[in-house]
Amino acid sequence: MSAPLTDRIRLHEHYFRPFLSREQLEVRVKELGMALHDQLAGANPCFVVMLKGAFVFAADLVRASRLEGEVCFVRTSSYSGTNTVGEVKLLIPPEAELVRGKDIVLIEDIIDSGYTMKAFLPILQQLEPRSITLVTLLHKPDAQRVEVPIDLIGFTIPTKFVVGYGLDYDGLGRNLPAIYQLDESY
Ligand SMILES: O=P(O)(O)OC[C@H]1O[C@H](OP(=O)(O)OP(=O)(O)O)[C@H](O)[C@@H]1O
Ligand SMILES: Nc1nc2[nH]cnc2c(=O)[nH]1
DSSP states (O other): OOOOTTSOEEETTEEEEEEEOHHHHHHHHHHHHHHHHHHTTTOOOEEEEEETTTHHHHHHHHHHHTOOOEEEEEEEEEEETTEEEEEEEEEEOOOHHHHTTSEEEEEEEEESSSHHHHHHHHHHHTTOOSEEEEEEEEEOTTTOOSOOOOSEEEEEOOSSOEEBTTBOBTTBOTTOSSEEEEETTO
16 A cells, blocks of 8 residues: 555655645646646647656646647756756757747756756757747746746745656656655654
């Protein structure tokens, strides 16, 4: 049997405490979906999903938006454990033919230092989309090191490492239905 969501959990050597519940996520993702629907009314966008972390959020957001459009996946990587390694690697690039001339909804799970988006946005812009709407579920403003033009934010959160709802700690935790925050008291 799995642990109740009120309990702290352990992933590898770290403990995490409940932070955003499944219900809070559901309500906010629906609101973001409706906001996207209003902003892009009548458009036929392409949803660009940042793997791996955004896969759960994107699945819910795309459906909540009720917008018809292609979905495409890109993959960047820059974290080892709970720290950014600074260098952003592009492991799966965007499909040029799906992006050119389209209204892009760029879906990210978290903007922390901002380095990932700072590196990726010019790559996307080179493919000449009509517009880019950047949506992030989580934003850590106090951790941000570089400017990023964010259009929609789910939750503004403190500078603490979080897991769940797609986000991992060294490969674990992506399957958790809620979001947990690193508990440094252990
Ligand atoms: O604003 P930043 O400090 O750059 O951090 C944000 C990025 O970090 C995570 O990706 P990660 O590189 O861990 O890859 P993953 O999505 O495959 O877990 C997350 O999914 C964001 O893409
Ligand atoms: N899982 C996870 N990945 C991140 N990438 C940047 N910040 C975070 C974070 O707090 N949690």
